[in-house]
Amino acid sequence: MSGSIVVVGIGPGDLAYLTPAARQAIESADVIFGYKTYLRLIDELAPDIPRQGSGMRQEVDRVNQVVDQARTGLRVALISSGDAGVYGMAGLVYEVLRERGDDDIEVEVIPGVSALNAAAALLGAPLMTDFAAISLSDQLVPRDEILRRVDLAAQADFILCLYNPKGKKRVEPFELACQILARHRSPDTPVGLVRAAYRDKQEVEIITLAELPDAEVNMVTIVIAGNSQTSVYNGKMVTPRGYAHKYELK
Amino acid sequence: MSGSIVVVGIGPGDLAYLTPAARQAIESADVIFGYKTYLRLIDELAPDIPRQGSGMRQEVDRVNQVVDQARTGLRVALISSGDAGVYGMAGLVYEVLRERGDDDIEVEVIPGVSALNAAAALLGAPLMTDFAAISLSDQLVPRDEILRRVDLAAQADFILCLYNPKGKKRVEPFELACQILARHRSPDTPVGLVRAAYRDKQEVEIITLAELPDAEVNMVTIVIAGNSQTSVYNGKMVTPRGYAHKYELK
Numbered sequence: 001m002s003g004s005i006v007v008v009g010i011g012p013g014d015l016a017y018l019t020p021a022a023r024q025a026i027e028s029a030d031v032i033f034g035y036k037t038y039l040r041l042i043d044e045l046a047p048d049i050p051r052q053g054s055g056m057r058q059e060v061d062r063v064n065q066v067v068d069q070a071r072t073g074l075r076v077a078l079i080s081s082g083d084a085g086v087y088g089m090a091g092l093v094y095e096v097l098r099e100r101g102d103d104d105i106e107v108e109v110i111p112g113v114s115a116l117n118a119a120a121a122l123l124g125a126p127l128m129t130d131f132a133a134i135s136l137s138d139q140l141v142p143r144d145e146i147l148r149r150v151d152l153a154a155q156a157d158f159i160l161c162l163y164n165p166k167g168k169k170r171v172e173p174f175e176l177a178c179q180i181l182a183r184h185r186s187p188d189t190p191v192g193l194v195r196a197a198y199r200d201k202q203e204v205e206i207i208t209l210a211e212l213p214d215a216e217v218n219m220v221t222i223v224i225a226g227n228s229q230t231s232v233y234n235g236k237m238v239t240p241r242g243y244a245h246k247y248e249l250k
Numbered sequence: 251m252s253g254s255i256v257v258v259g260i261g262p263g264d265l266a267y268l269t270p271a272a273r274q275a276i277e278s279a280d281v282i283f284g285y286k287t288y289l290r291l292i293d294e295l296a297p298d299i300p301r302q303g304s305g306m307r308q309e310v311d312r313v314n315q316v317v318d319q320a321r322t323g324l325r326v327a328l329i330s331s332g333d334a335g336v337y338g339m340a341g342l343v344y345e346v347l348r349e350r351g352d353d354d355i356e357v358e359v360i361p362g363v364s365a366l367n368a369a370a371a372l373l374g375a376p377l378m379t380d381f382a383a384i385s386l387s388d389q390l391v392p393r394d395e396i397l398r399r400v401d402l403a404a405q406a407d408f409i410l411c412l413y414n415p416k417g418k419k420r421v422e423p424f425e426l427a428c429q430i431l432a433r434h435r436s437p438d439t440p441v442g443l444v445r446a447a448y449r450d451k452q453e454v455e456i457i458t459l460a461e462l463p464d465a466e467v468n469m470v471t472i473v474i475a476g477n478s479q480t481s482v483y484n485g486k487m488v489t490p491r492g493y494a495h496k497y498e499l500k
Contacts, residue, residue, distance in 0.1 A: 091378030140492030242390030
């Protein structure tokens with residue numbers, strides 16, 4: 001008898017940004033799995049349902065435990081912060097199921113407000129035209145490939161959302177990415193930094209590309225680097241959609 | 251006396267994906283503005299608050315009316331589908347305020363589940379690594395610039411999320427984008443098509459890049475074209491995050 005797995009994007013953290021569908025999936029689970037820090041964000045939800053927290057870099061173990069539980073017939077909720085489908089846990093669930101040959105376990109992914117949406121809302125309106133999301137973590141993707149993407153994205157004038165920009169010991173990809181951006185964009189290009197969006201320690205800052213290499217940036221900062229059209233208005237980062245070329249705005 | 255504007259991302263449409271923060275912003279507004287079709291999605295919310303619907307391509311007028319109302323001291327909610335910050339209404343609000351010099355009207359953006367998150371969740375887990383979002387509408391952005399971005403994004407092996415792929419009379423950018431993708435990616439690359447995610451007429455389809463030029467695609471289809479690593483497993487589109495290079499998955 002096979003159970004099911006629901007991979008739940010809980011949004012940035014504050015329950016005001018958790019969708020009713022995500023809440024319902026959590027509350028109707030038999031057991032809840034997740035990274036400890038994220039489980040803490042949903043502490044007050046469904047207190048009677050057993051939960052299994054695990055640490056960072058234990059994703060593969062965690063997903064195998066989730067599959068083990070689902071195999072016994074349980075409905076298992078696996079928590080992802082932001083959107084489960086953007087650098088989240090959804091993919092690993094499918095990868096592990098394929099590897100184990102567990103084709104009959106049903107999987108559902110509940111989308112959430114991803115970190116890039118949350119960061120953009122707090123910064124103003126930086127993502128009004130084409131953008132790219134790149135993770136600078138070279139833990140799972142070769143560094144050269146990451147930097148090649150930064151370079152092509154900069155050439156394409158994409159607004160850039162950088163995930164996991166810098167680790168305690170991993171600073172070089174960030175430094176190199178800053179250098180690449182500096183070759184393609186003006187030093188006064190606005191860059192937004194958002195940490196802990198919609199959580200207690202939220203910090204939102206708008207700096208320039210010239211200031212980026214020395215900015216305080218860590219694993220959980222989302223960096224949004226503007227494109228050639230982005231500017232700052234009234235403390236907000238705004239990329240025009242292009243209406244002004246076509247219409248009288250007032 | 252100045253009022254305020256709250257730009258609300260309502261998510262894909264089904265109220266199960268509307269965040270409590272968005273609901274609260276709508277229910278506490280003095281007046282609600284939006285594109286008619288989107289207002290219909292929130293028909294049952296706050297029935298006593300007056301609403302002002304307007305048609306497509308009337309965005310500039312709509313935002314000017316919103317600003318007019320906010321100027322009289324009202325709290326105005328402006329509805330955007332998906333996330334207000336991704337090709338949504340947030341940017342135009344700031345653009346119009348700057349143009350009119352209305353610096354003292356307070357603006358808040360409530361992020362939502364964007365169309366790309368919703369489409370990805372229904373397709374499986376296509377967005378597990380770096381991706382780019384490009385709108386193929388050449389209404390506001392020059393066609394050459396759009397196609398140049400498609401080309402560079404294809405070179406960078408980004409997963410590609412295409413918004414507004416095709417209009418009734420606007421088919422050429424889509425045809426050209428298909429040709430560009432075909433030059434960089436294998437014909438059997440999985441491509442997901444999602445229409446009306448989480449609404450009554452939802453359609454989800456996974457095809458190949460070779461089939462894309464003849465696929466049924468229109469203004470509201472979200473197209474997610476996989477990268478070189480994307481494959482189909484058990485009817486779902488999955489891009490590996492890279493764990494298999496580093497860990498034993500089972």
